[in-house]
Amino acid sequence: MEYETPLFFHVMEYAAQADRDVVDMVSGNPDWEPPEALRDGLREYADFDPDRFQYPPSAGLRELREEIAARRGVDVEQVVITNGAGEANYLAMARALERDRGREILLTDPVYSYYPGKTTMLGGTQSYVAADEEGQLDPADVRAAASEETAAIVANSPNNPTGAVYPEETIRELVAIAEEYDAILVSDEVYDHYDLSGRFTSALRFDSDHRIVTNAFSKSLAITGFRVGYAVFPPHLVENARSRHMLVNVAGSRPAQYAVLRALRETGPDYYERNRALLADRVETFTDALDAAGAEYTTPQGAFYVMARFDGYPGTLENVEKLVDEAGVAGMPGEAFGDSRRDWLRFALVTPRVEEAADRLASYFE
Amino acid sequence: MEYETPLFFHVMEYAAQADRDVVDMVSGNPDWEPPEALRDGLREYADFDPDRFQYPPSAGLRELREEIAARRGVDVEQVVITNGAGEANYLAMARALERDRGREILLTDPVYSYYPGKTTMLGGTQSYVAADEEGQLDPADVRAAASEETAAIVANSPNNPTGAVYPEETIRELVAIAEEYDAILVSDEVYDHYDLSGRFTSALRFDSDHRIVTNAFSKSLAITGFRVGYAVFPPHLVENARSRHMLVNVAGSRPAQYAVLRALRETGPDYYERNRALLADRVETFTDALDAAGAEYTTPQGAFYVMARFDGYPGTLENVEKLVDEAGVAGMPGEAFGDSRRDWLRFALVTPRVEEAADRLASYFE
CATH class of the missing domain: 3.90.1150.10 (Aspartate Aminotransferase, domain 1)
Structure with a gap:
């Protein structure tokens, strides 16, 4: 392959x-x-007892999951800590394809380059919906492209590479389309802290069994090399995603997760x-x-x-x-x-x- | 699924x-x-410039790959740093199945519990070769079980759970069987530093295009929670494994990789x-x-x-x-x-x- x-x-x-x-x-x-607290987290870690050098829970440090769940207004059991947004998107797309509702992943054009490669690796096929010149996505175009074959719609706002931030109406519609076609909206929100428009809307705003939200601290805390991200799954989709995470990575890197926890708690x-x-x-x-x-x-x-x-x-x-x-x-x-x-x-x-x-x-x- | x-x-x-x-x-x-040097590595990391907090190379920090390559006597390009032995085994088994020579993974009974789950996740099927009461594997049994359908043979020595250490002759034969059937021997050697018998043999001793060796620092440096492992691929198999690694995880956690590098260099x-x-x-x-x-x-x-x-x-x-x-x-x-x-x-x-x-x-x- x-x-x-x-x-x-x-x-x-x-x-x-x-x-x-x-x-x-x-x-x-x-x-x-x-953040300085992130550096403090590493310093503190160096002196921890040996048991803190061993496996964290597979889904991530409990306190970090709780911190994320509280901030995002979701149940802690829905949160899986991943090796960056990269793994979060991989788990989300795999989960969508495993539902065996279809093999097609709807992507946008322009597209973030990793999504097509992940799709191929997971045995899916790509279809593209063109964004307009400003990078905005017309939900009507997405609906026209969706079908029984659609396993997932992958959206990214704020968008790489266009810089577009989708308005609330677009996100609402993408969730609705995923529901209509029994597909999954994968909403990659890794740039959420860099919304310059003031109109960023998370897909978490619309409660649904048909959307997975992915994110990471790579950009928001300026630590792309630490590899700490997360995905928020609907309750009925989380268990198999946790299994895949365990079978691929066992768990993420614990000192990095701890440093992120300290940074989240202490950074204003x-x-x-x-x-x-x-x-x-x-x-x-x-x-x-x-x-x-x-x-x-x-x-x-x-x-x-x-x-x-x-x-x-x-x-x-x-x-x-x-x-x-x-x-x-x-x-x-x-x-x-x-x-x-x-x-x-x-x-x-x-x-x-x-x-x-x-x-x-x-x-x-x- | x-x-x-x-x-x-x-x-x-x-x-x-x-x-x-x-x-x-x-x-x-x-x-x-x-090791104390591992703690020192974290301490040192806390004061690094911000650019050291960003993505390492996808295949891992160059100096860590070089250190491993020198110790194992392989070319640095064959080494991929992974998120622990867990990801190393995942990449190795995925790579074997992607060759499209068959869907069967030959495992041992008793078996390390993650291998069967990884096999299912990757769309393969499990067959088991029984070890004897001491946990030793008779290569003749493996040969009898192997066929055109065999994509990989997964072996683990020193073995979890039996504690068996396979003699040199067994490893040599496993490599030979993989070659005969155009399959891949995946040799998981994560307990290599805990050989109490003095007769541990790495599959790297037998040069072959048909074996992948997986390992990690989780056990040898007592850091299962850091998630730093590696796989050594034959040259013609490494590129797609690197792509999969990139598409799943982008890269591993950089501070953990750096701390391991320091520990390797300074621990006697x-x-x-x-x-x-x-x-x-x-x-x-x-x-x-x-x-x-x-x-x-x-x-x-x-x-x-x-x-x-x-x-x-x-x-x-x-x-x-x-x-x-x-x-x-x-x-x-x-x-x-x-x-x-x-x-x-x-x-x-x-x-x-x-x-x-x-x-x-x-x-x-x-």
Whole structure:
């Protein structure tokens, strides 16, 4: 079986090996500080008794699950701690396909590159619903695409790569469509703390046996390398998901879970607000420079990314590599996110050098 | 799809909720100290720059892979760092099934309880080859059971639950059988540092495109909760395994990987020798008491476990629960490990209270 390995790692390697200074705007790694309490959690862990170095419960540290359940207004038994949002999405999509209602996974175009690969790996087939130019999804299009064959609809808001934040009405409709077709809405909300629009709606707002919400602390606490995420399942779907989690990973890494627990308990809203404000500043800086360069772009309502189009410079891997070598800026090829954005490039704003990168692009394309 | 959830968690919960003091001999969690350098690794991590809090390479920290490759005498590209041996075995079995040579996984009876569940989850079918009373596997039996349908042979030495350590000849033959039938030997060697017989042989000794070796630092460094393991693949099988790892987990937890790296570099052989000696002492203490209680048992050549049989007291879950309530000792039901050990109980020697447990069993059964 061949899967499509996401291009991220290839492009990051190419940029790292370039002969010149390159501003890395490839990956979604926050460049800001994790909360101090998270560092404290690791320090404290180093002195724990040996029994704290052994298996946590398979579904995750109880106190962490309780903390999440309380914040999200769900029952603790619905929460499974995962190895990042990556495993959460894997469990959710696997769970949807295991219901044997159909093999089709409805994805959006543009799409976050991991979803199609996970679908293939799990023996499903992909169908795509096109988002509009702003990245918004018309629920009528999703309904038209759905059928008896639909096992899951995978949505991601705030969206990677478009930056779109779906309005409440869209989320409500996606849940309704999943119910109508006896399918599962998988709502990946990993960028929920980076909503710049003020209108982010979680799928948890609409109680349903037909939606699984996935999330992680990778972005919100700036710790993509700790691998602590979670999924919230409807009660009747959680048991088999827990079994799969146990059979694949046994459990997640315990010191990372503990550090996250401390960070959640001791980090105030100012931490999240500060990072959102930083991101909003960078959006403005970058899009101003894109204006100056005469590029077309979408202003993100959330998440970390700006999609841009430069006249006569399609978003191929070849062009991305050329941009690394000739402009000193590394982005992601639009073609990595589906057919509709082949002409576009995606730039991640998680570098303090956003202004420099924008200037480089402006002079390269002028 | 229904999987068989391993019974471990159920029994541990039952023991924890008992109304009396219970010696926990259920799980394979070392009760001894992790290396000091591992604690130092966490402490050091707490002060790292924010970029060290972001994604490690998907296949694991390069320096950790290099350290493992050098120790095991393989190419670094063959090594994938996993979320413990659990994920390593999952990737290995998935890889074997993906070759589309057959759907059968050959397991041993007794069997480590996770393997059958993983097989079902991956769409394979289980066949069992009986080990002898000492837990040894006759390669002729494996050859007789193998066929065109065989995708993989999963072996575990030192063995959980029997404590058998397979001689070199057995490992050589298992590799040969995998080659004859174009199957994959998955050799789970997670207890390699707890060989009390001096005759442990790694499947890496026999170069072959038909064997995958899995391992972890969970037992050797007494950190089952850190979730750092690895698999060594033949060169032509590694790429798809890496893709699956990426699509399931993206990467493992980075602080845990770093702490393991420090521990590997700075921990001398005396650490491992001390723990082996402790285990050997406990084996003697426990089996002496079993003698006194008139029980039948197997003296382990390695790993953490003693299988014992008490007259008229079969190894059912019900009897295990009764033993918790009435004797204050929690073991695992033999039926969890396959048909051949239904009359037996498994006791894990990873508690300082081995002598007390043995005394309790002796007075209960006398």
